[in-house]
Amino acid sequence: MSSMDSKVSAIYDSIVKRNPGEVEFHQAVREVLDQLDVVLERHPEYLDQKVIERIAEPERMITFRVPWMDDKNQIQVNRGFRVQYSSVLGPYKGGLRFHPTVYSGIIKFLGFEQIFKNALTGQGIGGGKGGSDFDPKGKSDNEVMRFCQSFMTELYRHINDFTDVPAGDIGVGAREIGYMFGQYKRIVNRYEAGVLTGKGLAYGGSLVRTEATGYGLVYFTDEVLRKNLGTSFEGKKCIVSGSGNVAIYAIEKIQELGGKVIACSDSNGYIHDETGINLDTLKRIKEVERKRLTSYVEEHKSAKYIAGGNIWEIPCDVALPSATQNEINLESAEILIKNGCKVVTEGANMPTTPDAVHAFIEANVIYAPGKASNAGGVATSALEMQQNASRDRWTFDYADQKLKSIMLNIHDQCYNTAAEYNVIGNYLKGANIAGFCIVADTMIPMGLI
Numbered sequence: 001m002s003s004m005d006s007k008v009s010a011i012y013d014s015i016v017k018r019n020p021g022e023v024e025f026h027q028a029v030r031e032v033l034d035q036l037d038v039v040l041e042r043h044p045e046y047l048d049q050k051v052i053e054r055i056a057e058p059e060r061m062i063t064f065r066v067p068w069m070d071d072k073n074q075i076q077v078n079r080g081f082r083v084q085y086s087s088v089l090g091p092y093k094g095g096l097r098f099h100p101t102v103y104s105g106i107i108k109f110l111g112f113e114q115i116f117k118n119a120l121t122g123q124g125i126g127g128g129k130g131g132s133d134f135d136p137k138g139k140s141d142n143e144v145m146r147f148c149q150s151f152m153t154e155l156y157r158h159i160n161d162f163t164d165v166p167a168g169d170i171g172v173g174a175r176e177i178g179y180m181f182g183q184y185k186r187i188v189n190r191y192e193a194g195v196l197t198g199k200g201l202a203y204g205g206s207l208v209r210t211e212a213t214g215y216g217l218v219y220f221t222d223e224v225l226r227k228n229l230g231t232s233f234e235g236k237k238c239i240v241s242g243s244g245n246v247a248i249y250a251i252e253k254i255q256e257l258g259g260k261v262i263a264c265s266d267s268n269g270y271i272h273d274e275t276g277i278n279l280d281t282l283k284r285i286k287e288v289e290r291k292r293l294t295s296y297v298e299e300h301k302s303a304k305y306i307a308g309g310n311i312w313e314i315p316c317d318v319a320l321p322s323a324t325q326n327e328i329n330l331e332s333a334e335i336l337i338k339n340g341c342k343v344v345t346e347g348a349n350m351p352t353t354p355d356a357v358h359a360f361i362e363a364n365v366i367y368a369p370g371k372a373s374n375a376g377g378v379a380t381s382a383l384e385m386q387q388n389a390s391r392d393r394w395t396f397d398y399a400d401q402k403l404k405s406i407m408l409n410i411h412d413q414c415y416n417t418a419a420e421y422n423v424i425g426n427y428l429k430g431a432n433i434a435g436f437c438i439v440a441d442t443m444i445p446m447g448l449i
């Protein structure tokens, strides 16, 4: 499936060799390099200047101990990470993930993708990512606070509003950002609102940041539907996997645009409701009560809960994977194709395995990679930084309009780049080439960095 030429292939092999065992990172690198042959033919300077080798090596990677006391007065030790990947376009920018599966390979895959995603937003933000193998599930509020304080007690020395600006990702929402912001402020004795994004509205947060990734994904998908199929969300059957921040606000916007979301999931199973997911119930269960999806079916008799099942077996028109990496494999892709799915746009980062992506493209299913379609979250984080820097507060509608125009702009960059390389409608190629060229063209004039 690869179109890599021998030079790029040798670069890829050396990246694999110097980052042993980090399979998700290898996968993310390969996705980009697989698209670059045509670009390197036009831009031999990228090879001469060793742009790929330089971009693939993080500027800095920090790993640290996070000791904290649980509610039983037992000491717990977790590992913290921050990869400061590329500051070519601006301060490092990217979320923090708290999940037991976190290790260097996950942080580096996310940080690497973030470079190109952030480039596509056009907002002057570099790429970074961080997190911990801490598992927030089943932890009390006090435990989460103590963990976040300990995490920031080390992280604070590596970040500030001009250097590196973290935000949320899986397991990190407004609650965790609040605890981390409080600890940062206390240590540095500065009310430096722009050091973190995704903050509460009362202390420098931006309206629309909570909704941004999900809304942005749907704005992008709406444009994909219009441009390629001359249609809209009206009457479309949609599946949104996950039931966290991205999924909830993707569902909200799809419903507003007249689509019907018939299923969503968590890591234990999925709910299927042909009458459409009830968003008020879903929000209350997940955001207020912090309960599992099983509670949903207790309240809605039209819905079924399927433990451990495969959500992609349900026939749909549009699939929006919004839970985690590699959640659509080849088998699921083939089922989606067979059932007539027309569009797959990623809310999560790298949710589709490479063979599944290939299957979608071969079957003419329109596929958009997360680095384009889920960029609305980080884009609105950059809008939050802008408000913090100018001590301004925008209305919901103003921030939402900005988000929408950024997503349309990202769409057009991908679409037009694909057209320029004679692969109209190939958002995989369009996004990867457009993102890579922005970083490469900005980096070269800066000399040997």
Ligand code: NDP
Binding pocket: 095, 099, 101, 168, 169, 170, 171, 172, 213, 242, 243, 244, 245, 246, 247, 265, 266, 267, 268, 322, 323, 324, 325, 347, 348, 349, 374, 375, 377, 378
């Ligand atoms: P949340 O923590 O709010 O929700 C994550 C959801 O995904 C939950 O439903 C969770 O289920 C499920 N999930 C997480 N890990 C796994 C797993 N290993 N297997 C199966 N299901 C899993 O995170 P977000 O909604 O913020 O993030 C979802 C995706 O979107 C991630 O890929 C993230 O990187 C990406 N993203 C997030 C952005 C943001 O602004 N938040 C921006 C751009 C991308 P359970 O509760 O059972 O764990």
Ligand code: 2IT
Binding pocket: 093, 094, 095, 096, 114, 117, 165, 166, 167, 168, 169, 197, 349, 374, 375, 377, 378, 379, 381
């Ligand atoms: O993957 C992502 O783009 C995010 N988790 C959001 C990052 C951010 O800085 O808002």
